[in-house]
Structures are given as structure tokens and as C-alpha cells.
Amino acid sequence: MSRDQSDYDVIVIGAGAAGLTAAVAAADTGASVLVVEADVQTGGSSRLSGGHFYAAGTSVQCEAGVTEDSADAMFEHYMTFNQWMVEPSIVRRYCDLSAPTFEWLMARGVKFPAAMLYVSGVGNVPRGHQPEGGGQAVVLALEAQLASRGIDLVLATRVEHLICDDTGSVSGIETSDGLVSCGSVVVATGGFGANANLIAEHYPDAAKAGNWGWYIGSPMAQGDGLKLGQEVGAALDGHNKGLLLTTPGFSHDLEVLLPDWLILVNPEGRRFVNETAPYTVLGGLIQRQGGTVFAIFDEAIRAAAKRTPFFNAYWVDEVLAQKADEGTIIRAESIEALAEQTEIDSKALKGTLDRYNKDCGQGGDSVFFKKTQGAPQPIETAPFYAVEVRPAIICWTGTGLRVDAEVSVLGTDDQPIPGLFAAGETVGSLHGDRYIGGGGSFGPCIVFGKLAGENAAAYAAT
Numbered sequence: 001m002s003r004d005q006s007d008y009d010v011i012v013i014g015a016g017a018a019g020l021t022a023a024v025a026a027a028d029t030g031a032s033v034l035v036v037e038a039d040v041q042t043g044g045s046s047r048l049s050g051g052h053f054y055a056a057g058t059s060v061q062c063e064a065g066v067t068e069d070s071a072d073a074m075f076e077h078y079m080t081f082n083q084w085m086v087e088p089s090i091v092r093r094y095c096d097l098s099a100p101t102f103e104w105l106m107a108r109g110v111k112f113p114a115a116m117l118y119v120s121g122v123g124n125v126p127r128g129h130q131p132e133g134g135g136q137a138v139v140l141a142l143e144a145q146l147a148s149r150g151i152d153l154v155l156a157t158r159v160e161h162l163i164c165d166d167t168g169s170v171s172g173i174e175t176s177d178g179l180v181s182c183g184s185v186v187v188a189t190g191g192f193g194a195n196a197n198l199i200a201e202h203y204p205d206a207a208k209a210g211n212w213g214w215y216i217g218s219p220m221a222q223g224d225g226l227k228l229g230q231e232v233g234a235a236l237d238g239h240n241k242g243l244l245l246t247t248p249g250f251s252h253d254l255e256v257l258l259p260d261w262l263i264l265v266n267p268e269g270r271r272f273v274n275e276t277a278p279y280t281v282l283g284g285l286i287q288r289q290g291g292t293v294f295a296i297f298d299e300a301i302r303a304a305a306k307r308t309p310f311f312n313a314y315w316v317d318e319v320l321a322q323k324a325d326e327g328t329i330i331r332a333e334s335i336e337a338l339a340e341q342t343e344i345d346s347k348a349l350k351g352t353l354d355r356y357n358k359d360c361g362q363g364g365d366s367v368f369f370k371k372t373q374g375a376p377q378p379i380e381t382a383p384f385y386a387v388e389v390r391p392a393i394i395c396w397t398g399t400g401l402r403v404d405a406e407v408s409v410l411g412t413d414d415q416p417i418p419g420l421f422a423a424g425e426t427v428g429s430l431h432g433d434r435y436i437g438g439g440g441s442f443g444p445c446i447v448f449g450k451l452a453g454e455n456a457a458a459y460a461a462t
């Protein structure tokens with residue numbers, strides 16, 4: 001780094017969606033800003049993501065005819081959905097700022113077509129705003145703002161430590177190139193999906209998936225922010241939170257949904273869920289069954305399972321046949337034999353299938369109300385198949401630095417650490433046991449990124 005040590009008001013660590021937003025917002029208040037990025041390019045996991053933004057009360061919703069939504073309604077839904085096991089002040093802040101921050105992002109050149117608005121979670125209000133061009137378009141739009149604001153960006157430089165002054169205020173960073181001082185720091189280093197040790201420590205539900213588990217994001221998601229913060233006394237929040245997608249574990253391909261033609265049974269041989277439940281809740285429901293369940297189908301269904309845009313890696317006729325030949329999928333000539341091989345009680349499994357098949361004959365699932373694309377298909381043609389599925393694909397991690405509603409990082413004494421702010425996936429204080437919906441991670445990155453940038457600049461100015 002070539003700048004003099006005390007040149008910056010604000011240093012932002014990490015140039016993903018949260019960090020870039022923080023940098024632009026801080027510079028907009030007149031602060032001098034340095035962004036330090038470990039990777040050779042900006043974007044982190046944000047660049048790879050869909051970039052969906054969960055927000056209420058936006059102009060895009062209005063354009064799409066959703067005129068009744070509001071921050072109050074979003075808050076109510078968020079809190080109820082999480083059984084009030086999330087911190088209200090943080091959720092409230094996100095809900096209140098979601099629409100104005102969304103409009104701010106659109107004003108910086110990101111397009112969110114009204115036609116792409118969708119119901120992204122559990123519920124019936126469309127709050128999932130999809131950008132044209134995905135997360136990469138958001139990253140590029142934000143990055144394009146840096147030069148005109150005089151924001152310095154240093155790539156390929158990993159921040160190793162935070163520096164505090166005599167008063168305990170965070171006043172700089174240390175990289176392998178040396179020290180740089182500043183008035184305040186925003187930590188925006190993303191999650192820790194790529195760090196197996198931190199997964200084991202902070203996300204046991206994901207660790208349970210063993211070698212089935214893999215992370216869909218950037219290899220730079222090493223959880224550096226947790227260590228940087230903890231070294232200066234920060235507390236962590238959000239143990240065992242995140243989002244896991246369900247997979248039969250054949251390969252490292254990303255398929256978000258399960259096909260509607262299979263049924264899931266727990267170790268007792270009972271169905272426990274609508275198999276087409278939103279991905280935001282399915283993983284958690286499987287965890288409640290102990291983390292291991294079986295998908296059951298038959299030969300007629302297997303033979304008809306052709307590739308579609310949604311299913312082209314796992315749930316395809318020839319892949320299923322190959323996996324059965326290899327022994328990854330259990331194949332049996334009778335339900336009794338299938339039960340024996342899966343160690344499921346035969347009577348229970350048979351009863352479950354009889355009930356399901358009877359429902360199929362009568363037009364639908366009377367127990368879990370699963371809706372299928374075509375007519376519901378009974379599972380009755382030998383051979384029968386069982387394959388274990390686990391919530392194992394890690395989308396984002398939810399343990400991170402504990403913050404207050406101003407995104408000041410809190411110490412283990414629950415007091416703000418002066419000069420230290422955080423935003424994005426490195427923050428641990430927002431998510432409950434269930435993911436609110438598509439855009440529920442990326443949206444807060446922008447919302448709290450902007451707030452962190454503004455507050456860090458204000459702190460530096462004092």
C-alpha cells in the first residue's frame with residue numbers, strides 16, 4: 001500500500017456487495033475511503049449470487065401491483081416466521097431501511113424489472129427483487145461508483161489484524177504490506193462457508209452432512225471477519241445459523257429443489273413434509289427428523305424422470321439408474337426388501353405408501369397438500385428405490401459478529417467497540433432458525449452495508 005498511514009477516514013475490509021456499498025455510502029458523506037480486498041477481483045460470493053433483494057414497500061412492488069406491502073408488514077412476518085427468536089431492533093432496522101436502500105441501489109444503475117418480482121419465501125407477498133444480470137451486475141454497478149468518488153481500492157491484499165489506539169478505538173488495519181491507519185473500519189469479509197474448521201465450530205448442522213457438504217460461494221469466504229473482530233474483543237452471534245439445500249450427494253451440482261414425484265420418509269418410515277416445500281424451510285424440517293431421511297420412488301417414476309432446467313444433475317433417469325447400479329441408491333424388488341435395506345420399519349413404510357398411493361388415485365395429497373406438475377404418481381411399480389438425502393449444500397453462513405441496530409460491532413461486554421462497524425454475511429445478528437426467503441441475505445448486505453458506511457464515516461468525522 002502506498003498511501004500514508006493516516007490518510008483515510010474509513011477503511012472497508014472486503015469488496016463484496018456489503019463492502020462496496022459501505023464504501024460508496026461513506027464516500028457520499030465526504031469521507032476518504034480505502035477498500036482492501038483479499039482476492040484479485042472484487043465481488044466475493046456476491047458476484048456469484050443471484051443478487052436477489054428481499055424488501056417491502058418498493059417502487060418495483062408498486063409497479064407490479066403490490067401496493068399494500070410495508071416495513072411494518074415485513075417486520076411482523078419476519079418476527080412471526082422466526083417465532084420472535086431474533087433480535088427485534090436489528091430486524092426492525094432492516095425492514096425500515098429495505099425500501100429506501102433498495103431505491104438507492106436502483107439509483108446507482110441496478111435494474112430490478114417488475115416482471116421478475118416473486119414470492120421468494122414462505123408467505124404470499126412478493127418481496128424477492130431480482131436484478132437483471134444477478135449479483136455480478138450489482139457488484140459491477142457499485143464498483144463503477146468507486147473512481148468518481150475518489151475511493152481507493154487495493155486488491156490481492158488480505159487484512160490480517162485490526163489496530164486499536166490507546167483509547168481502545170479501532171484505528172487501522174495490518175496487512176502483510178504493513179499498517180494503514182484510519183478513523184474507523186467496516187468489516188465486510190463475508191461468511192465462512194469455505195472454511196471447514198469454522199463450519200465445524202459454528203455450524204454443526206452443516207458439519208453433520210460430513211463429506212456431502214460443499215459451499216456454493218467464493219473460496220475466499222474464510223470467516224476472516226470473525227477472527228479480526230474477536231481479536232479486538234468482539235462477541236459472536238447466530239450460532240448454527242445459515243442455509244442448507246437438500247441433496248442426494250451424488251456430485252457438487254447446485255439443484256435448489258426436489259422433484260414433486262418422490263416422497264420423503266423419516267427413519268420411522270413416515271412422511272413428514274410436503275416435498276415441494278420452499279427450500280428456505282425444507283432443510284430445517286429434515287434436521288428435525290435427525291438430519292437423515294430417504295427419498296422413495298419407483299421404476300415407472302425413475303424411467304420418466306427426464307432432464308429439465310430445474311433437474312439436470314441428480315433426479316434424471318439415467319443418473320438414477322447409474323447410482324442404483326453403483327449401490328448409492330438402494331434398489332429392491334419389494335417394499336419389504338426396501339424397508340429391510342434402509343432399516344426402516346416395513347409395516348410403517350408400507351402403510352405410508354398405501355396411504356400416499358390411495359391419495360394419488362383420488363387426485364391429490366390429502367395430508368401435506370403437495371401440488372404436482374402433472375397428475376400425482378403412485379409409487380407401486382417394482383423395482384422400488386430409496387436414496388438418502390441430506391441438507392448439505394451450504395449457501396451462506398449465519399454466525400458472525402454481534403452488532404447493534406447501528407451495525408456497531410459489540411464487544412463481549414455488550415458495548416460498541418469504538419470505530420468498528422460490520423455489514424454483510426460477516427454479521428451474525430439478523431437471522432433466525434429459518435431463512436426468510438430469497439434475497440434475505442443479499443438484501444441485508446446492501447441495507448447494512450450502506451448504514452455501516454454512513455455510520456463509520458460519521459464516527460470518523462468525530
Ligand SMILES: Cc1cc2nc3c(=O)[nH]c(=O)nc-3n(C[C@H](O)[C@H](O)[C@H](O)COP(=O)(O)OP(=O)(O)OC[C@H]3O[C@@H](n4cnc5c(N)ncnc54)[C@H](O)[C@@H]3O)c2cc1C
Nearest residue numbers: 014016018038044045046049050159190424425439441442
Ligand atoms: C451462488 C450463490 C447464490 C446466492 N444467491 C443469493 C440470492 O439470490 N439472494 C440472497 O439473499 N443471497 C444469496 N446468496 C448469499 C449472498 O449472496 C451472500 O450472503 C452475500 O453476497 C455476501 O455478501 P458479502 O458482501 O457479505 O460477502 P462477499 O460477497 O463474499 O464479499 C466478501 C469479500 O471479502 C473479501 N475478504 C475476505 N476476507 C478478507 C480479508 N481478510 N481481507 C480483505 N478482504 C477479505 C472476500 O475476498 C470477498 O471479496 C447466494 C450466495 C451464493 C454463493
